[in-house]
Amino acid sequence: MTTTMDRLAETEKTMRGFVEQGVIPGAIIAWRDGDGPVRYQAAGTLGFDRSTPVDERSIFRIYSQSKPITAIAAMMLMEEGIIQIDQPISEILPAFADMRVMVGEDPADTRPAARPITIRHLLTHTAGFGMGGMTLDALYTEHGITPGDPQTETGPKSLAEMGERLATLPLATDPGTQFDYSVALDVLGLVIQVASGMPFDTFLQQRLFGPLGMVDTGFSISPEKVDRFADLPEEQDGKWTLVDDPANSMYAAPVYPSGGGGLVSTAHDYARFAAMLLNEGELDGVRVVKPETVRLARSNLLPAAVKEVGLPVGHPLSEVGMGAGMSVSLADSSSTQGLFDWPGDVPAGVFGWPGMAGTACWMDPNRNFFLLYLTQFSPSWLNGAMRPDMIAAAYRDLQAAE
Template sequence: MRDLAVSRRALLGSFGALAGTSLLPRMAFASAAAEAKFPAVTRMLDGYVSSGKLPGMIAALGWGAGEAPLDIARGGLAKGEAPPLDMDSLFRIYSMTKPITGMAAMMLVDESKLRLDQPIADLLPAFGKMMVQVTPDGSITDLRPAKAQITVRHLLTHTAGLGYSIIQKGPIRDAYIKAGLVPGQASRMPLPGMDAPKPLKSLAEFADVLATMPLVYEPGSVWSYSVGLDLLGRVIEVASGKPFDAFLAERVFGPCGMTSTWFRVPESEAGRLSTNYAAVGGMLLPVDPGKTSIYLDRPPYPFGGAGLVSSPRDYDRFQRMLLGFGTIDGRQVMSEAAVRQGTSNLLSVGADLSKAFIKGNGFGAGGSVGLGEDAGTYGWAGAAGTVGFVNFRVGLRAGCFTQYMPSDAYPVHKEFAQAVLADVTGKKAAA
């Protein structure tokens, strides 16, 4: 995501006509005004929905920590006759869970209950003597002892050397799936690469089983997308003395006013949940209908890397808290120091990014971080087409929500960032 490197004063000046709308009841003109101020975003949403590529999309955009979000919505919760999307519609945000987990860990770092460079073996002794594949994604019996310990920093930044069933190939991927190390869910129907033959029953069991697997890379050496943020959920449990989901509810969701963010959607809220689709051969096939979704069931355990369902309004509140450097609506959720550190580049010096899809960026607490002229941007995207980021330089927060898999079936993540940049700067974004 490109940085929105223009002055905040100039940007806010261009939005002067909307200055008072956050104090008024939401009316149709507010949406029309949002579309007028974000024409590129509007065209993008129109293009996907009017063409039938996607049944619905909604963008939430806002300034600073205090102003209410503007929204642009097209389409509905599902194809055909379905309620229209709005700011309280529910979406599977998948990996957009990672920044939330990352910030939860930063709270504990700030409180000295964790240290960034603390070996996780201090809390989870089973990770004290890890083995590493001699050939990444090769044999799982040709191994050598790890030269370094996995640290909290490594888990936050995908440099722990851990694997991921959606990334790895060969025997290590098969071993992860067979062992139930698939921390996520997509459908009640079996889907290739998504089903775990032996679902694990708790974060503690997940951590114990994961510790028996060889690492793919030496800790700290390579950026490789992994289950690190899921394992971090167990670290948070041990460090805080509370179940991971309870910690998030008490320390993040409650204080932020996020009333529609869950690992399990209450039955009473099923009518707000969008349908998730598989985009295959130009067609959309429903894999998880909202009213019968797998997210209405209790998950085996809270997946800190990809488990949350949230609404555009709720995720915007999380982003407002970040732009407020830990404060929202006068309530301090986390310290300014913790936010600044968590949204900074936490990668270890010398980490190999040559195979990383964040090449050119840094990585903070569960999210990508802009560097150089792109400094100030922090955020991440999800496997079902959602994406969200903040830019501290200009005080902007932005989120786009839709539901289709795989996310690379359409370039929504890239196009949304480019459209926001075009609207904010008045210039065509770089490819």
């Protein structure tokens, strides 16, 4: 489908409304419809107390939008035959060979896992791991496994140490039996590091970021880029404070590269990643992954026994499967104006994943359309209807143009 559409009027109005109401300091959307160019529209500034306007080179913490990038990196190794989707990860990371599963609430009360953890389980959050704020929160916090907080004093000092600690802890469920949002994509980063024979962040730079021209995407922020780095504000008792100040950011020197949530990026960069996926692995004449690999990545890869995806714990998503580190809409859905039914009002086949600070990217291969939305606020549930409102507005814009 080819189109000359160069505006998403209602989507832009919706985004601008959030800024004008003081809900967020600033935001940007990037989109491409059909074979047209990537377009951008921004509103507001990099912080409530800053005058620098948001643009396509502004740098944002994308948190869990790191997961699809990590997953695609793993798919690259898969198409090269270095790893396989149903391969036990213990063949690459021997420490995970004899995992145990909690019987009740006591981590000391365990039994052997029914089956090995596989690459598929990591890609789809069905390995039995947990994460901070969700399943196994207290256990992981006790052992310093909090990848979203890379500066924790008691935490591991390398990706390898993170894996070593995690392998000693019991699983919440047998692998392949339940979706639990988890540190699985951080473990996948370690798999990539060991299987490829190079540091995980180096692999991403050489195989994805460099070839795609993603010049501002990485796990740290350098001093010369701080003036483009957005504030991360948090509302507490009706007042805004800074969770992460760009001038003194935890991203200046992260302890290890978190494949599940450690990347920063820009609208320019992430739009190139999204466009590459819609182009089935190629961008501007550079192919980074095969078409069949992309099609597999955006298909439902959940193990047969897993029938439900929930985010967070206890909140099932309707008609949603999991591909490679990202959700896949299995049927046409309608917006419910709530966080727990992300991605909201979208047709079947739409894939992507959001980030903890309000960001999201939706990719629609049937229409050859993507919408990227970048902003920064905390906590993530504060404006639960924001992302569904944005994507619902985008599809109304598209329908109006037809």
